[in-house]
Amino acid sequence: MRHVPFFRWVLTLGVVLFACSVGLDSVRSELPEARQIDLSVVDEKPDGTCRVRWVDPYQKKVREAPYHCDAGRADSLKAPQYFDHRGYGWESGFMITEGPDRGNLEDLTAEPDLGASGVLLLLGVPLIGVGLIGGNLRALPRVMGVRAGLVRRATRLSEAAAWAAEDYERALAAVREAEHRALPSRASGGTPDPRLVTALWALREAGPQARETAALARALADRTHALLHYAAPAAGLRTMLRAGPSARLNAEGALNDLRWLLADAERNGLPERFAQTSVDLLRGQESDQATLAAQADYTRNPDAYHALLAQLTGPEPESRPRATPARRAPQRYGRR
Structure with a gap:
């Protein structure tokens, strides 16, 4: 959903x-234009209700109408203090200058429509x-569920594990591709296939623990890949905001498992172990230096190469690497 x-x-x-x-x-339509004019206050109440007179230039006469004066204006502007020989007070107003109502006073107290x-x-x-x-x-709850740093760390661990497993499988495939050119026996004194010797030398450089590390790396890569699929919404703000309730619930459970796997892997030094295995296996890439080093090492100890080749090309032994324990994924995974 x-x-x-x-x-x-x-x-x-x-x-x-x-x-x-x-x-x-x-x-x-805009309000009609108006201009400010002087008004003579004929009569005024304390609340500001008054009658005023003004000169209408359009009808060319003096007009009188009720108006609402400013009751708070200075007393010197009110009758009888205001200097006017007729005994009127003073006020100012706005006269409409266009339209059918021109010459009328603008009613500032009217409620706007x-x-x-x-x-x-x-x-x-x-x-x-x-x-x-x-x-x-x-x-807010979805934003608080974003764990971009945790997802990035788990992604790096998954990639390192996948690279270690792929590098071992690549080195093993190189040995099997050259298997038809078996190593010559010590008595025959023949020249071994350089590609086979170089591939075996890379596996010897990685050490006997390379097989176990590769198996552990493959299991861990598969495990973290599945968890990262469900934790994908928590990788960023945009993806978390777009995720539905079910996807957020799955992401929360996957993050808990990823946090536990990362802690266990870092405690056992697995990231460094995967990186070192990849570096050792990559030394066997086709290059003049690797070939010379492999030939020199083969000359010193050919029996070790014969034993390693027999071990790699013989029946696959049942290996049980010490894999990182994985808790059973919550049942909510995969529910959409």
Whole structure:
């Protein structure tokens, strides 16, 4: 079951509504132009309710209408303190200069009409808030489940184990490919196949423990590869956010097993052991120095090469390397 991005859709809807509100507001006709004029306050109440007079240049007459004055303005602007031979006070206002209402005073106390853009804005902003807060709260447990460092360490261990196993199998394959050219006996005094001698020399350099190390490396690589498959969502923030509940549960169990395997491998020095085995086996790659070293070593101790060849080409003995103990994977693995 994949993660359902509910809050992401809520956030998207809120952003769409907000964008529609902005679009409608931008295409809506602007308020008519107005200019500030002086008003004569004929009568005024303590709460600011008043009647004012002004000169309407469009109708070319003096007009009078109710208005809401600023009750908190200075007393020197109010009657009778204000210097006016008619005994009126003073106030300022805005007169509309265009449209059918030109010459009228602009009513600053009127409640603005929200309209469609305002309704969309009131709906969009809460949805954006819910989407952001809810999405972050929902993502918090998934973000805390990211263990990128642990996954990287397990990946490096798996790669080192796989390389050690592959290098041993490559060296063993080189011996078997040249098997038809057997080493000459000491009595015959023949010249051995350089490729066979070089491959055997590489295995001798790796030591008798190379077979056990390679078997252990292959088992550990297979084990960690399976666990890394289930732990993949925990490798990064993006993958963890996209994972569903089932995948996150599998990743948590796989991380626990990987943590235990890494601790056991590092305690036993397996990373260094795998790396050293790979280095020793890679010395047998076809090169003049490796061939000369192999021929010199074969000349000094041919019996050891005969014994090693017989051991490698004979029946495969039952080997039981000391593998890193692996706990049984939780039953939830593989459940989707």
